[in-house]
Amino acid sequence: MPITARMSPDQLDAVLREALEANGQRFTEQRAAVYRVLRGTTDHPSADEVFTAVRGDITDISLATVYKALETLVSCSLAVKLTYGDGSARYDARTDDHYHSRCLVCGQVRDVPGEPHEVLPHIDAGAGFQVRGYRVEVVGLCQACA
Numbered sequence: 001m002p003i004t005a006r007m008s009p010d011q012l013d014a015v016l017r018e019a020l021e022a023n024g025q026r027f028t029e030q031r032a033a034v035y036r037v038l039r040g041t042t043d044h045p046s047a048d049e050v051f052t053a054v055r056g057d058i059t060d061i062s063l064a065t066v067y068k069a070l071e072t073l074v075s076c077s078l079a080v081k082l083t084y085g086d087g088s089a090r091y092d093a094r095t096d097d098h099y100h101s102r103c104l105v106c107g108q109v110r111d112v113p114g115e116p117h118e119v120l121p122h123i124d125a126g127a128g129f130q131v132r133g134y135r136v137e138v139v140g141l142c143q144a145c146a
């Protein structure tokens with residue numbers, strides 16, 4: 001089932017179940033809750049933010065379980081882990097090639113609109129290099145921090 005912007009919880013669960021089973025993992029309600037939180041936001045949350053959101057539905061879930069669920073989603077290509085030099089990480093359910101802007105003060109991460117091939121000029125990665133995707137981040141100050 002192709003992933004679309006607006007999917008019902010049942011459709012999201014079906015996508016999750018299929019991806020987990022294809023990667024030798026099992027479907028759990030905790031993983032489903034974490035996936036629904038990620039798919040339901042464009043804010044690129046940290047693991048702590050996902051934990052807080054999921055606790056609204058599953059009160060006894062642990063932070064360790066959320067971390068494990070996020071890493072499982074990343075390993076099944078259902079999410080992307082955005083890591084930074086300071087050791088922090090944020091998660092994105094959009095797995096297509098796209099760019100981000102990140103505020104150096106508050107850490108907010110947002111999607112940059114536009115198609116990757118329209119935003120940047122052609123990059124020569126070297127003879128024989130086969131480009132498989134892009135990871136570009138624009139850093140600066142968001143409107144609130146500027």
